[in-house]
Amino acid sequence: MKLFSFRKKTPRLEVCTNNLDLFFDDEMIEKLEDLIDEKGIKAKEMDCLDYCDECTCQPHAILNKKYVQANEPNELINLIREKIS
Template identity: 75%
Template sequence: MGLFSIRKKTAKLQVCTNNLNLFFDDEMIEELEEIIDEKGIITKEMDCLDYCEECTCQPHALLNKKYIYAEKPEELLNIIKENIS
C-alpha cells in the first residue's frame, strides 16, 4: 500500500424526522434504509435541519452538507442514489 492510498469517500446524509413523517410511508422508509445500507452512507436523524419553511412543502435532506429536495419521496431517493458513487 502506498503512502497516498486512495480512500473512498463516505457519503453523509442528514434527515429531518419531522419531514420523514410528513412524506415517507413505511415502504419509502424501508427503501431509504436499503440505500443507506447498500451504499454505506453515514446517516444522522435529526429533529430539525432548520429548513422549516420547506419542511412542510417537500421531502428534503442534507447530502454531504448540500440541501437536496424533490416533489415526491421517490424522486428524493433517486437523487440520493444518483449522487452516491
C-alpha cells in the same frame, strides 16, 4: 508508500424526522433504509435541519453537507442514489 490516496469518502446523510413523518410512508422509509445499507451511507436522523419553510413543502435531506430536495420521496431517494454513485 502512496503519495496520493484517492479513498472514496463515506457519504453522509442527515434527515429531518418531521419531514420523514410528513412525506414518507413505511414503504418509502424501508426503501431509504435499504439505500443507506446498500451504499454504506452514514445516516443521522435529526429533529430539525433548519429548513422549516421547505420542510412542509417537499421531501428533503442534507447529503454531504448539501441540501437536496425533490417533489416526492421516491424521487429524493433516487436523487441521493444518483449523487453518491
